[in-house]
Amino acid sequence: MNSPAVLIGDLGYFYQAERWILRHLDLCVPRGSIFAILAPNGRGKTTLLQLLLGALKPREGSIKVDGRCAFVPQLFEVSFDYSVLDMVLMGRARRIGLFSQPAREDEAAALEALERFGLGDYASRAFHELSGGQRQLVVFARAIVAEAEILILDEPTSALDLRHQALILKWVGTLSREHGLTIVMTTHHPHHALAVADAALLMQGEADYTTGPVSQILTEASLGRLYGAPLKRLSFEHEGRRIETFAAIPPVRSSAGKDHWGDAS
Ligand SMILES: Nc1ncnc2c1ncn2[C@@H]1O[C@H](COP(=O)(O)OP(=O)(O)OP(=O)(O)O)[C@@H](O)[C@H]1O
Numbered sequence: 001m002n003s004p005a006v007l008i009g010d011l012g013y014f015y016q017a018e019r020w021i022l023r024h025l026d027l028c029v030p031r032g033s034i035f036a037i038l039a040p041n042g043r044g045k046t047t048l049l050q051l052l053l054g055a056l057k058p059r060e061g062s063i064k065v066d067g068r069c070a071f072v073p074q075l076f077e078v079s080f081d082y083s084v085l086d087m088v089l090m091g092r093a094r095r096i097g098l099f100s101q102p103a104r105e106d107e108a109a110a111l112e113a114l115e116r117f118g119l120g121d122y123a124s125r126a127f128h129e130l131s132g133g134q135r136q137l138v139v140f141a142r143a144i145v146a147e148a149e150i151l152i153l154d155e156p157t158s159a160l161d162l163r164h165q166a167l168i169l170k171w172v173g174t175l176s177r178e179h180g181l182t183i184v185m186t187t188h189h190p191h192h193a194l195a196v197a198d199a200a201l202l203m204q205g206e207a208d209y210t211t212g213p214v215s216q217i218l219t220e221a222s223l224g225r226l227y228g229a230p231l232k233r234l235s236f237e238h239e240g241r242r243i244e245t246f247a248a249i250p251p252v253r254s255s256a257g258k259d260h261w262g263d264a265s
Contacts, residue, residue, distance in 0.1 A: 005031045005067055005150050005182035006052065012060030013044075013051060021047050023060070023207040029199075031067075034176045034183045036193035036214065039203035040227055045186040046074070048203075049152055052184065067149030067182065068094075074154045076139050078127055085110055085123040087138050091146035106145075113141035117167065132159040140168060144175070151175065153185035157192060169196050190223050190231065191245040202226050218246070 006029035013022045021044040029035045037045050050056040052065055070091065078087070088110035089102050102110075114120050117137040122130065127138065136159045143151055156172070157165040173196050175181040187193055193200050194214050202210040202217060204226055210217050223231050223246065230249045235242065 002031045003066055004028045005033075005065070006035075006184065007064040007066075008061070010061035011051065011058055011063060013047060013056060014059055015047075020206050022051075022203075025061070025207075025209055027201060027211060029182060029184060031182055032176060032180045033198040034172060034185070034196050036197035036200040037184070037186045037203065038188070038190060038193060038200060038218075038223075038226065039186075043203045043205075045203065046154055049154055049184070049186065052152055065150065068146075069150045069152055070143035070146040070148035072136070072139050072143050072151070072153045072156055074158055075132070076135050082127045083123065084114065084119065084125050084127050084130065084138055087127045088113055088142045088145055091142035091144070094146070109145045110141070113144050114138070116144075116171075117141055117164070133161065133164060136160060137164060137168075140171070144171070148181070150182045150184065153183065155186050155188060157187070157189065165192070172196050190218055191247075194218050194244055194246065215244075220246075 006027065008025055008027040011022055011025040011027075012020060014020045025048075037048060039045050047056065049071070051058060051063055053069060053071055054065070082090075085107070089106060092102060092106045092110065111120060111123060114123055117140070119134060119137060119141070122134070122138075127135065130138065136156070140153075140156065143153075151172075153172070156168050160168060169192060172183050172185065176183050185197070197214050199212060200214050200217055202222060204210070210222060218233075220231055220233050231246045232249060234245050234247055237243070
């Protein structure tokens, strides 16, 4: 059997002494699978990704990440005036080498990746002139040309419109199923995890975790408990396919003028 891409044992981390963000976390991400991390704001998803990337060191326990990683952060700011094409070419740094120029095939790969996301015409524009969503797509294109074995994505659809969300999810699926990449992604959208991920981690509290196949652990009850807000699981046919998804139940305004969660509160 293949060794796992990520293996975490009894992981603990705090920023300020003894104020644990994560504790006693065990995790195994099989190679080639898609793994989603879900938790409320501020619970430690980005911290966990930083630990996976080696940017933070565990205070307790161990992390083994077996493979070359590419990271797509939530927000990407640059201090230099790089062009969009240069940003994508940075993904090829390992191939190009420190003091060499990109080869024609590197530029072709970078342009092709930009075109896939509808950004071919932006290649010579300054990266900092792009919108937040366009930047997110460029950084995703950069991760694709990096030819990494493990993609680590921090809320990869957070700045994107519906069409581009679907495009990224499709790519996540393609990179895993057809190219064998391992994908670890955080998301605030349970329906995205259900659509593409094989397994997930729900981080309820500092040492309170649920892991397992998405079809088993993403339930109305588990997500309601995780977020403290009700969701409805929906299942229906669309163009010959069975769609499994979640819909958030919006709050309604009561006659007393207070917000509440309808019948579920
Ligand atoms: N550099 C830091 N120093 C001190 N505390 C930090 C630091 N970075 C994050 N934290 C704290 O650690 C906790 C987890 O933060 P983290 O960014 O990992 O959460 P998250 O789950 O990714 O949140 P979100 O969904 O809002 O992006 C938060 O309480 C945050 O305030």
